[in-house]
Amino acid sequence: MNKAIPVFSGEAVEKIEQSLLELVSFEVSGISHERLTTMLQRCLLPHLMRYDSTSFQSHFNYTIEEAAKTAAHLVLDYNQNVTNWQVSPGGSTLETLCCRELCKLFGMGSEADATFTYSGTYANQEAIYLALRRFTSGRKFSLAQRGLQDYQGPRLLVAASSEVHHLSLIHAVRMLGLGEDSIVQIPLDKKFRMSVPALQTILADTSNNGTVFCVACSAGTTQTGAVDPIQGISELCIKKGIWLHVDGAYGFAYRLIPELKSLFEGVELADSVSWDPHKQLCMPIPTSMLFVKRREDFNMMSVHGNYFNELDGIGHNPGLKSPPTSRPMSVLPLVVSLRALGLRKVIERLRAPIAAIGECAREIKKLSDLRLVVEPNLGILCLELAQNNLELEIANRVHSEIQARITAGGLRTLSKALLNGRLVLRLVAISPDITASDLMETVNEIRRVAAEVLTDREKIQGGTRPPRH
Numbered sequence: 001m002n003k004a005i006p007v008f009s010g011e012a013v014e015k016i017e018q019s020l021l022e023l024v025s026f027e028v029s030g031i032s033h034e035r036l037t038t039m040l041q042r043c044l045l046p047h048l049m050r051y052d053s054t055s056f057q058s059h060f061n062y063t064i065e066e067a068a069k070t071a072a073h074l075v076l077d078y079n080q081n082v083t084n085w086q087v088s089p090g091g092s093t094l095e096t097l098c099c100r101e102l103c104k105l106f107g108m109g110s111e112a113d114a115t116f117t118y119s120g121t122y123a124n125q126e127a128i129y130l131a132l133r134r135f136t137s138g139r140k141f142s143l144a145q146r147g148l149q150d151y152q153g154p155r156l157l158v159a160a161s162s163e164v165h166h167l168s169l170i171h172a173v174r175m176l177g178l179g180e181d182s183i184v185q186i187p188l189d190k191k192f193r194m195s196v197p198a199l200q201t202i203l204a205d206t207s208n209n210g211t212v213f214c215v216a217c218s219a220g221t222t223q224t225g226a227v228d229p230i231q232g233i234s235e236l237c238i239k240k241g242i243w244l245h246v247d248g249a250y251g252f253a254y255r256l257i258p259e260l261k262s263l264f265e266g267v268e269l270a271d272s273v274s275w276d277p278h279k280q281l282c283m284p285i286p287t288s289m290l291f292v293k294r295r296e297d298f299n300m301m302s303v304h305g306n307y308f309n310e311l312d313g314i315g316h317n318p319g320l321k322s323p324p325t326s327r328p329m330s331v332l333p334l335v336v337s338l339r340a341l342g343l344r345k346v347i348e349r350l351r352a353p354i355a356a357i358g359e360c361a362r363e364i365k366k367l368s369d370l371r372l373v374v375e376p377n378l379g380i381l382c383l384e385l386a387q388n389n390l391e392l393e394i395a396n397r398v399h400s401e402i403q404a405r406i407t408a409g410g411l412r413t414l415s416k417a418l419l420n421g422r423l424v425l426r427l428v429a430i431s432p433d434i435t436a437s438d439l440m441e442t443v444n445e446i447r448r449v450a451a452e453v454l455t456d457r458e459k460i461q462g463g464t465r466p467p468r469h
Contacts, residue, residue, distance in 0.1 A: 007053050009046040010410025016047045054431065054438040055412035060222075060250060062431045065282040067340035068333035072284045075329045082329045084308045085315025095331040096316040103291065106255060107268050113295030115321035116288065116330045120249030123274035123290040124216070125172040126301065126322055128158060130272060130292070131214035131243035132176065133300045144300075148177060155210035159202060161186045161194035161228065163221040164247055184212065192224045192374055192419065196232040203240055214243045219264055219273070220251015223417040223426065224373075225380035227251060231266030238269065246273045249288070251378050253280040256343070257350055263377065271297070277334055279430060280350055287330040290322070353379040353429035359436035360427070360443065369447055373419060379429040381439070382417055385450055396423035401453045402446055412442055 009016070023043045031039075049056060052063040064072065082091030099114035108114075117123045136143045141150035148156075156178055160169055162185045173182050187198040194217050203212055215237050217228040230246060237244040246252075246267055252275040255264040267273060273291040277283045292298060298321040304311045309319055319325055338346065357379050364370055364383060373382040384399065400423055403416050417426040425446060427439055 005050055005053060006410040007056050007413050008049050008410055010408055011047065012408075019043050019047065049413070051431075053412075054434050055442070056431075057427045057429065057434070057439065057442055058407075058413035058415040059428060060276075060279040060430050062282045064284055064333075065337045065341070068281075068283050068337040071333040071336035075332050080328055081326050082331070083319035083325055083327045084317040085313065086308045088329070089315060091329045091332070092316040092318055094335065095318045095329075098331045098335050099289075102289070106252070106291070108273070108291055109268055109293060111294050112268075112291060113298060113321075114289050114291045115298065115318060116286075116327065117290055117322050118286045118324065118327075119288050120247070120274050120276045121168040121171050122322075123249070123288050124168045124245065124247055125175055126290055127245040127272040127274060127292075128169075128172045128214055128216070129176060130297055130300055131245065132156070132178075134243055134271075134297070135211075135213035153211065155182065157182050157184050157210040157212045158214045158216055159184045159186055159199060159212045160216040161188055161218065163188060163192050163194070163223060163226060164216050164218045168247070168249075169216060182210075184210070191377075192221065192226045194218070194228040194233065196229055196236065199233065200236055203236065203242070212242055214245060216245045216247060218251070219246050219248035219267060220254065220378050222250055223380070223419065224382055225251065225376055225378035226374070227263045227377050229266075230264060230270065234266040234269035237271075243272070244270045246270045248273050249276040250279055253277065254350060254354070254378055256347055257354070258347075260354070260378075269293070281334065281337065281346070282432075283330070283333050283337065286328060287334055349432035352432040353434050356434050356436045356439055357381050357427075357429050360439040363436065363440055364443060367443075367447075369450070370443065373422075373424050381427045381429075382419065382424045383427075383443070383446075384422070384424045387454075392422065398450070398453050399423045399425055402449050405449050405453070406442075406445055412445065414442055414446070 011019070020043055023039060049061070051061045079088035079091045082088040082095055085092050095116060102114055103109070103112040117126065133143055135156070136151065139151070158169070158173060158178070160183055169183060170180055173180060184202060186202060187195050189195045199215065215233060217230060217233050219227050219230065234244055248267070252264070252267075252273060254260050255267065271293050275289045275291070276287070277289065278285045278287040301322055302320040303309070309317050319327060341349070357376050361372055361376055361381055364372055369386050370383050371386045373384055385395065387395075390398065400416060403414055403425060407413050415426045415428065417424050427442060429439065
């Protein structure tokens with residue numbers, strides 16, 4: 001982990017575009033490997049984010065774990081595609097066996113199964129499709145054959161909290177033809193988790209002329225890291241006969257930490273769970289997964305061909321469990337990394353950023369000029385200025401300007417989150433090398449820049465324009 005290097009160049013969009021024009025000036029004749037390497041180092045590399053810096057604290061990215069990197073190179077040299085037995089007997093079998101073992105590792109039940117997908121968004125989309133297939137299976141039309149055109153009944157709805165990965169969910173309902181209006185937002189409790197009583201009320205309400213066929217909750221929201229009360233939600237969905245999908249893209253890996261396991265109680269009761277090992281386990285992208293409680297549910301995804309994935313084909317065919325007919329061997333880096341590190345080391349690496357966030361949160365509580373917005377569950381920390389005299393609109397602008405100025409400096413990154421209309425600052429710890437000291441350096445930089453921004457605001461109100469940054 002390198003602290004001395006800038007996170008990225010800090011250049012504006014226009015300057016980066018100008019720098020990259022040379023790289024995309026395609027010509028009739030090729031150029032030498034040496035010249036091309038020099039061009040990449042000069043034109044592109046300064047503008048790429050350095051995930052290996054402890055000052056990168058804005059998103060769920062980190063440099064690839066070493067054993068996983070070795071495996072990724074092996075994949076490029078051999079079988080990239082593992083959709084079926086015909087293209088890779090070893091790769092397709094390894095994916096099948098790994099999915100079984102991961103179901104056991106996460107305590108998903110003896111009937112569970114999993115599949116690899118291209119991203120958490122695609123995993124969530126497949127889960128909602130499976131929920132829709134299950135809901136329509138007893139009706140007088142075939143969703144797979146005829147789509148929704150023969151469906152006659154109340155509007156089909158997905159119930160989700162505003163803190164579930166909303167972008168991912170919107171893409172899912174759009175792609176399935178349900179539309180954004182099919183999402184029913186469930187109110188949150190004070191910890192930014194889905195409210196079970198509110199969900200119960202909405203599921204019992206028949207006045208909205210719609211039927212909830214799927215509930216989507218979160219095992220670690222992308223904005224605050226909050227883990228919804230999955231046990232209570234699961235029990236309610238089972239009672240109502242409604243498919244429960246848990247978006248665990250960010251947080252599901254933390255279920256492996258013994259002292260955090262209680263946070264995820266009930267996840268094994270969910271019908272489906274998505275997970276992104278490329279986040280906490282530092283795998284190459286794409287490495288995303290979808291778990292289902294009943295392995296036969298994947299039969300609803302199966303499409304057979306006459307040249308592969310045949311109905312009576314031999315061997316293992318992972319491509320029958322999800323849409324891509326070409327799928328990378330994402331399983332190999334994950335398997336190799338887990339074997340190289342061992343579960344004890346994996347858990348230690350998962351604990352590190354959680355501990356760093358917890359210690360940083362305790363230090364922030366001692367400050368008079370900053371405050372926590374919510375007590376962190378996992379590796380995300382949301383904070384704001386403690387000046388109560390700032391109007392909401394002004395506070396939002398100030399927080400946005402703080403984030404913009406710090407990021408523009410190129411030495412560190414942080415992000416923003418919109419919580420109940422309030423724009424707050426957000427630090428993410430995903431790296432196993434990050435410490436509370438690394439986070440506090442950013443916190444102190446926030447305090448320094450905040451003083452500048454607030455002074456600039458006074459100058460603007462007084463008629464004196466501050467210098468440009």
